[in-house]
Amino acid sequence: MQCDYFDAGVCRSCDLMGVAYGTQLAGKDAHARRLLERHPDAEWLPPLASDPEAFRSKAKMVVGGTSAEPTLGILDEARIGVDLRRCGVISTGIRAAFDPVAAFIARAAIEPYDVRARRGELKLVVVLEAPDGSLMIRFVLRSREAEGRMRKHLPALLAAVPTAAVVTINLQPEHKAVVEGPDELPLTPVDTLLVRLDDVTLHVRPGSFVQTNTGVASALYREGAEWVAAAAPRSVWDLYCGVGGFGLHVAARAAADGPGMRVLGVELSAEAIESARAAGVPGTRFEVGDATAFAERSDPADRPDVVIVNPPRRGLGARLAGWLEREGPASVLYSSCNSVSLAADLERMPSYRVDRARVFDMFPQSSHYELLTLLTRRVRRAGAGSPSRGR
Structure with a gap:
């Protein structure tokens, strides 16, 4: 892509501007693989490409x-x-x-x-x-x-x-x-924008976080829902749920196979939770709260089969990653906009292996990308460190 602003030196926000798009995509995939090289058995799917131009559906x-x-x-x-x-x-x-x-x-x-x-x-x-x-x-x-x-x-x-x-x-x-x-x-008179992605309509209120690339976001949520469905969970937590992108898609995907799955979303923003609730997808419940505090105070009897996490760029941090390591379920779907912080979180979670991974190019013309990973708890031998909760 050619950009007059970049060529004139007045804007350098797109640090890969002028680099062939195929080269950009290959570089992001290679970067993600290097950061996760301690998980050599991971199945890497081909990176998902975006339209390289006019892809941003949000502008500040x-x-x-x-x-x-x-x-x-x-x-x-x-x-x-x-x-x-x-x-x-x-x-x-x-x-x-x-x-x-x-x-x-x-x-x-x-x-x-x-x-x-x-x-x-x-x-x-x-x-x-x-x-x-x-x-x-x-x-x-x-x-x-x-x-x-x-x-x-x-x-x-x-x-x-x-x-x-x-x-x-x-x-x-x-x-x-x-x-x-x-x-x-x-x-x-209207204060909510309806953002339809596949069979889910996100009710976006002012101030609610939404991905900046709607086309790639739709593919990200769809694939995440498919990975979760393969684990056949009865209950799912969607932590850092935002307006419910992952949780709503997981619930809608499960509803197609019959009722029964329960999805609980947790997000600090009351505006985002109001938006998620407005979608009205059966089997879902959304609560305002801090994801780490919610997990730490949860009753072990109420814990889910799968946890979805989509944290900000800083990652999960030591407390939530530590809770997942000690108390987490058999499977974790982790979507990251910063694979460096993802790699740091994985170091805090040695009981999990990366089962599957894929780069989603949410941000063409820049070095940023979204990385979706499916983590599976390792089955440990009795006496070999912390006991496994794997099912």
Whole structure:
């Protein structure tokens, strides 16, 4: 892929830009295999490719410039706005909304936030696109100062972007490296974007985490559900469940084979849990809570046959990995956006072997990727270390 912004040196976010896509994919697969080389018996499936261009279904654009001429993109080293409205990795549907969004900012006279001077209002515009083309547009502001003007000019924005289903204001008043705040003000009657993936519809509310590559995410959830189904579990925990991507797909896949499986999802974000519950998939239950604390206080009689974990980039950490090592089930489905932290967690879980692994290229043009692994508890001989709970 060729990118004018990259060639001009104004944006280097895509560190593999210009590298042949096949070479990118092979390099990511090789990197994952090296990190998991202590599991030589793992079955490695071929890496799953993405569309190398226009794949991003979510864009977080820093707002710079002036209210009359705003930039949407990033800030340079001097904290000056760099406009990236034509970025080729962002979906065409989102890109089509950028010019009308910029015109809306100018019409409503919303002053972009100046990081150096610590003044202004508008920090970010966050746009999410569903597979059907509908959009969620969120304006991250310091205060409600511009709310009246935004409501006044909202009809013009909706007319210019007919795919905009959800428009909100997020309030983030503090000057710190936190993308968004806890308060969301809906400007449209609808505040939930419906994201349909296969037979599951995710109900995405503002602030809920969703993968940035819908096409690859759909394949990731589908394959994860198939791997879990092969273990024939009666109960599954989905820790760090977000809006329920894995758990809902696992439950929907199980329902096709008949009732009986129970899926429990745990996530710290109340917004995400509300979204997961709204999907209404039978056999599922979702709770707000910290994944590690939930596991540690669980009753042994209620523990599942399979645990799914999809942690942030830092990984599971010593406590949750330690709990899985001591108390975990026969199978763990681990989806990681940082294979380095995954490898560190595996070192803390020597009772598990990597049974199966596959790279999902969620982030073409960059060195990042998603790695899905199926972990199986080793069967140990009596007296050889900790006793096995394998079934």
